[in-house]
Amino acid sequence: MAPSTQFEVSQPPNDVISAVVFAPDNTNRLLVSSWDRNVYLYEIAEGTEDATLLNKFEHRAPILDVCFGANGNEAYTAGLDCSVKRIDLSSGEQTVLSTHEKPVRCVVYSPQHSMLISASWDHTLHVHNTSAPASTPITISLPGKPHALAASPSKVVVAMTARLVHIYDLPALAAALSSADPASATITPWQQRESSLKFLTRAVACMPNDAGYATSSIEGRVAVEWFEDTAESQARKYAFKCHRQTAPEEEGGGDVVYPVNALTFHPVYGTFASGGGDGTVALWDAEAKRRMRQYQKFPDSVAALSFSNNGKYLAIGVCRGFETGMENFDSEGRAKVFIRELGETEAKGKGPK
């Protein structure tokens, strides 16, 4: 088993990290978006323990999310300035795809259907056809404010306030998009669910095998659910507590509960990692319902996670997390990006017990 190593990226962003994401076609390439108004493109130099900063793309507003497009040369960003942008990573050219009425919280790209979906605090989703960039996007209005978004090969999961979860069918969206009059198409969710978690959803991640998804909340809890709407499948769903610490007795004891900020599935083994406000990353086996590993504490809250396309690397965005009562929140200079090179079987589950 190859030894697992971990290193820190030498030129990290200056402020809070909103997302880290690996390229779909290049194991060594990753993007990091930050509240310092920049998107950073890094490439891990093979055989060395560093990732060099290839380029950074400045925006006029903090960036809340980033994702790759069809290949490693194309990226989409969600900005606090309400715009969804496409970035050509080789030329640096930025084009605005659409503008929401409020800041854009998440973007997700579906390579199977060449679609970009953006979610905004104006209670809408925009569905863009990226093969025809000039076309107007479909607008889907939502019953709540979206906070997390994730796509599997055939579904997209939107988690909103008030524990609302909507699941849309991607082929249906694609069909609506290619119809004669996209704007008038009525789109209804494939499924509407209530979140298994009682508190505000922080993150959603879909299983790479298209079977289900995991959600996490601000209350140190992760839920795993399945798409299939049968009694057996729904009976399989579960939730568990994590990212908590026992408070010292002198402070009254009990648990200190941290938000679970990030979730990501391993593309090969189907296990998943969670990152929390306690600064830890844990690896879970969704099938066996077991924790496989918990890595040593990072200096600050874990804000974002991403596995590379073959699962060789795990990128961990670490920065100060916003906590209740922080009026003078300032994370400048405390953001770090760690890359962990995983051992061959490090993220491999043992299967159901």
Next chain:
Amino acid sequence: MGKKKRGHPDVEELLARPWCYYCERDFEDLKLLISHQKAKHFKCDRCGKRLNTAGGLSVHMNQVHKEALDKVENALANRQGLDIEIFGMEGVPDDIVQQHNQRIITNFYTAQAERHAATGNPPPGHAGGQGPAKKIKMETPEELKKRLADHRAKVAQIKANGGTLPVPVVVPKSQQQQQQQAQVPASVSPVAGQSPAQGASPFPPPQPGFPYPPPVGVMPGAFPPPVQPGVVVGAYPPVFPPRPTTGGTTLPHMPPYYNGGPPGGGGAGGYPGAASTVDELVSGAARQGGGGGDEIDQLIRAAEQGQGSKPPPGARAGEDAGAEKKGKGKDKHMRMVYGDSEVSPEEKMALLPRYAVAAA
């Protein structure tokens, strides 16, 4: 004479129970003890793997998590060391075993005395009070112990010989007499030689006209029977010769003075419980009974209190993964670092002036 089953185990049963070196808990059988140790003391708090020994856990932590193990989890304060290799009952140092047995015996007799006091029943042997008691009134604790030792030697011999009469051994004259005394019930009562508990019993065997053994060390009659409710709990001294680790039926395991049987008080020396005069017995009883147990008892109590209210940190996250349905009252005490379920942290951050979007 069938053995009377009481609601509470006798001291032999208590002593035979396997117990955990790290936390002094005892168990029904060795399997349970081993699984307890794996779950409580040798479990990896990173991945939940259960190892067989502290050394094994240390190696695991080193190799898998690249961390050093510095102490055994959930152990009593002075038992956290990694230097002693414990597996089940193996590897427990002799002095700790002695200490443990002493503690069990002490607790047993304290509890017994409490039962007698609570029920108002006189302890066995005190029933009649008058007649036969006078006869053995003159026996000192040394004589009692010696008699016991002789009896055990005899029982062991009978066993060795397949239940027949013992081969004569060289015994000092004064002891020979007592040995004959002791021999009578052993051959008369069929149970005496067969039941391991009886065979290992430190009590002198039943004697004619005196059917129940007196409480250890105390001379019947010299001590008033606790019939009055106001009697001091723990008045029956927990004085008892320290027990060998095994059931006690085999001769080689006996402490040396069992074999020698010196007539003086010297044989009882060195063990806190074995006082040589009645005065010492009484004062020792008062001390142990009133003091509410020894050091280990206090340690255990402290540890239990500590554990009852708060499980060890680190262990929790691992447990949660497997048992998310444990709906405990713990949640009442939880404190969330971010508690707003309506507005996300990002929305609050977006309101900060430093993130204000420059006008287009």
